[in-house]
Amino acid sequence: MRIIAAYLLAVLGGNDNPDKAAVSKVLDSAGINYDAAEVDKVVSELSGKDLDALIAEGTKKIAAVPCIGGGGAAAPAAAGAPAASSKKEEPKEEPKEEEEADMGFSLFD
Numbered sequence: 001m002r003i004i005a006a007y008l009l010a011v012l013g014g015n016d017n018p019d020k021a022a023v024s025k026v027l028d029s030a031g032i033n034y035d036a037a038e039v040d041k042v043v044s045e046l047s048g049k050d051l052d053a054l055i056a057e058g059t060k061k062i063a064a065v066p067c068i069g070g071g072g073a074a075a076p077a078a079a080g081a082p083a084a085s086s087k088k089e090e091p092k093e094e095p096k097e098e099e100e101a102d103m104g105f106s107l108f109d
Contacts, residue, residue, distance in 0.1 A: 002032050003042045011051060019043060 006026040010018035013026075020036075020043050027034050046054075 002027065003034060003038055006030075006032075007042055007046055008051070017047060 003023065006023045007018055009026050010022045015022050020039050023039050023043060024034075024036075027039075
């Protein structure tokens with residue numbers, strides 16, 4: 001991911017077709033350790049391709065991936081039961097704190 005991000009940063013910097021040196025320069029400027037073979041692979045795979053089209057295609061693929069997790073929706077109410085949202089809840093009053101009783105002395109006397 002770091003190498004792809006460096007490639008994209010080089011493109012955003014005005015280099016329409018970054019080479020290995022341009023991507024390595026971005027990675028070196030950020031102090032990121034990387035494998036030169038991986039840089040070669042990313043540059044060769046992305047060289048000459050329209051990045052906007054690749055990103056759009058990838059977005060479609062990601063949208064098709066089923067996602068699992070996160071709470072989910074609440075179960076529907078039973079047919080005979082009234083909906084919970086139609087029930088009016090009255091705001092509950094919080095009990096007021098009572099002032100401390102005077103014990104006949106003060107900490108600062």
